[in-house]
Amino acid sequence: MPQELYSGYGSVARLGPVVRKARPECVFLVFDKGAFAKSGAERAADRALDGIRRVGFSDYVVNPRIEDITRGVELLRTEDCDMVIGVGGGSAMDTAKSVSLLAVQDSEPVAIVRGGIEPRPRQATLVMVPTTAGTGSESTHFSVVYIGAEKYSLAHPSMLADTVILDPALTESMPPYLAACTGMDAVCQAIESWWSVNSTAESREYSRQSLALGIPNLEKAVADPDRGARECMLLASNLAGRAINIARTTVAHAVSYPITSLFGVPHGHAVALTLPWFFEFNDRVDDDSVQDRRGVEHVRLVLSEILEALGVGSAREARRLIVDLARRIGLAANLSDVGIGRDDIDAIVRHGLSPHRAENNPRRVSAEDLREILERISDGADLDG
């Protein structure tokens, strides 16, 4: 079934008809505590769910842990809900997706998340309403779950939502730093999926469209947002989500997970720290280091397409463009500014590359390669060279 999608200012009014059409017995509503009221989503949900039994769930942390997900699964089962609506940022939508899948399994959530057991498809109707722009979680069939400090990806085709509502008005209450982090996540996802070893003609087209909207609008959407910039960023985020739904992310995302889980750096900011440096790294691909089965020539072609989309002539210029953009929107570009010292690099390398985390990257990444990049962006480094 293709995903049903409504977009544009005012589109959240579609939530009522979407719910009534599904005729649920009980709606399980996953929402971010802070953003729910501020974004206007609460008012929209109250209107849409008037007269329908609902159970709210916001008892999870940002970057949800298995304990949070398990609590949600138990609540959904107890209340016997047959529709799940995720309203919020990536954590709300990922939680909604995880809970809807894990609620119908015989095995414990933790066993499914660790892998090795084939899950059965979700049964509840699944609706996604993002209030950030964004992670693109509304257009992917996987979610992030942390077990301790370790990041797992829970994936199943049935985790793709039935209906998505992209109303830019719901993103208007994002504070600038959140808009910067989530917007940069979208840009990085578009770039990583574009050079991923799993890219297809379709995913690359989504990446291209996402960057065409995201690059010119991100700074305005953070510093001086208007309706146009908000709308473009929400679409850029959705398109980047579609791109990673096919091609997944690569090394910058892999390295970001320990930066987030060990040092508390928000996801988009953590990704933005290293992504720019992989332009020059991937540009040095050769027959020995290539991981894409389509070969070195294919990787070079793809990299040149990305540079063209960014309007730059070299990998170095691409790196500088993204570093400058990150700094202009208030994202510190070196490790010391986010509280990470040189002594911490070992832990990031250890968790960032194992096991097989960087295998979607077009060029093989060794621990030494990664250490070199992390040292380059550590205290006192020259980011403009």
Ligand SMILES: [Fe+2]
């Ligand atoms: Fe991401």
